[in-house]
Amino acid sequence: MTTMRQTAATEFAGRPGTAREWLDRARRVARLLAADAAERDRHPRPPHAEVRLLKDAGLVTLLGPKAHGGGGERWTTALRVCREVSRADGSIGQLLGYHYLWAWAVRFFGTEAQIAEQEAAYTRGGLFYGGAINPRDAHVVAVDEGDALRLDGRKSFASGGAVSDLTCLLAGLADGRPVFAAVASDAPGLRYNHDWDNMGQRLTESGSLSLSGVRVPWDAALGYTGKSARPLPYGSLSLLTLQLIMTNLYQGIAEGAMEAAAEYTRTTTRPWPYGGDVKESATEEWYILEAYGDFRSKLWATEALIDRVGEELSELLHAPRGAVTPQQRGEAAVRIAAAKQRIIKEGLEVCTRIFDVMGARSTASRHGFDRFWRNLRTHSLHDPVAYKQREVGRYALLGEPPEPTFYS
Incomplete structure (x- = not known):
């Protein structure tokens, strides 16, 4: 380092x-x-x-x-x-x-x-953001104390918070209104519990966060003016942006797995001597060539879909905030759902099958090739991919775009 x-x-x-x-x-x-x-x-x-x-x-x-x-x-x-x-x-x-x-x-x-x-x-x-905004944790409450809010509670995941300059928080007022705010990551009352111990994404510092008396001035509560807020439809693009970030993350992990495997195959994998058609190099083995052809074709296909919807979402993100329509949002949402479900399926397959074309010695822990599968498998459980498939299915069958939620 x-x-x-x-x-x-x-x-x-x-x-x-x-x-x-x-x-x-x-x-x-x-x-x-x-x-x-x-x-x-x-x-x-x-x-x-x-x-x-x-x-x-x-x-x-x-x-x-x-x-x-x-x-x-x-x-x-x-x-x-x-x-x-x-x-x-x-x-x-x-x-x-x-x-x-x-x-x-x-x-x-x-x-x-x-x-x-x-x-x-x-x-x-040049400040770096972490965040604790998991909406399934409804345990962080915001209490009005006049010119400021007091935040108390716990978030199960605070990805990057412990190594960031600013932490984005989500809390709830007593009347149900959400409060988003970014605070200094070393603000009094924030405690990072350093309890992230999952099999993948090991360096994300995604452990839990405890809040005790964290003060947020009302003028730092995003969107609030005079303790009231008027949300824009543009804000619902935040969930689509998160989903597309994940999709690109998975594409990158799968590409990295294939590239690392290819280098190992070229330099280390030995041809199989008992098949009746002995090759001089592993790169001449028909089954190895077939596998890499399959990997490359599938990841080119997912890349094309991801790039297409990335351009579509980018147009919305850089448009005037008041110009985004529900129809535009829905069309982008369903294609992001389609891209995410495809790269999860294809990416996990690539990250698993690379061992078929590298051979038994590639499983040595010093190589760490299993990290690609562990990383993709861990993060792809963020929300059930079956619901992404259902969203695409409803659109294909009934013409209904996904309804905005914290996960779509």
Whole structure:
């Protein structure tokens, strides 16, 4: 990791000026992450150095306004950057994608004044977002104390919070209204419990978060003016954006699995000597060639669908907030659901079948090839894929787009 930091300090001078240059920078970041990805997965620690790398490379402010030193890029680029980083390390790809989502939360829910203030602050400071917004945890309550809100409770998941500068929180008022707010990650009353111990995405610091007397000024509650708020339909795009970030995360993990397996097959896998048709190299084995052809075809297909819907959603995200219609939202939602269900199915198959074409020695723990399956399997359980299939089915059969929920 020290080498990663030393390299980052000298390699990422200046700021990319085009989408292609941003993607090239993301690939360079991915190469640094890939060098010790298996080792970091075996011995996970809070990814402070990895987040520092994202900052040094400028990826953290890719979506930030150019006027404040940001990249001023579009969401199509941000999603591709997330995917490129995920090829090397799914955990860091997730943290970066979630950062983009939470940095955009002020646009989803905030007032024009809040947008101007918060985007300037995070972009100029190169600040990194974590978040604890799981809507299934209805245990964080917001109590009005005059000029501020007091937040108390617990969130089961706080991805990236412990290694972030700002944490995006979701709480509920007594009358049922939601409160979104970003607070300093070291604010008094926040306690990260460091209890993330899952089989995959080990470096996401996604453990639980306890809140005790966390104070949030009313003017920091996104969208509220005079203790009242008028939500825009644009805000419902936040859930679609999260789902498409996940979809790109899975595509990146699957691509990374295939690429790592291909390198191992080219350099290490031996041909099978007992088939009656002995080959000189594993790369001449017909069943190996057939398998990689299948992997590549399936991932090209999912990539094409993901990129198409990414362009569609990006148009909505960069449109005037008041211009988004329910029909546009519904059309994007159903295609995102379709893309997500396909990459989960195809990605898990690729991450499993790579061992068929690498051979028994590839299961040695030092290689860490199982991390690709563990990462994709772990995160793809975020919400049941069967409901995504049902959403697409209702649209295909009845012409009904998905209803906005916290997961669609």
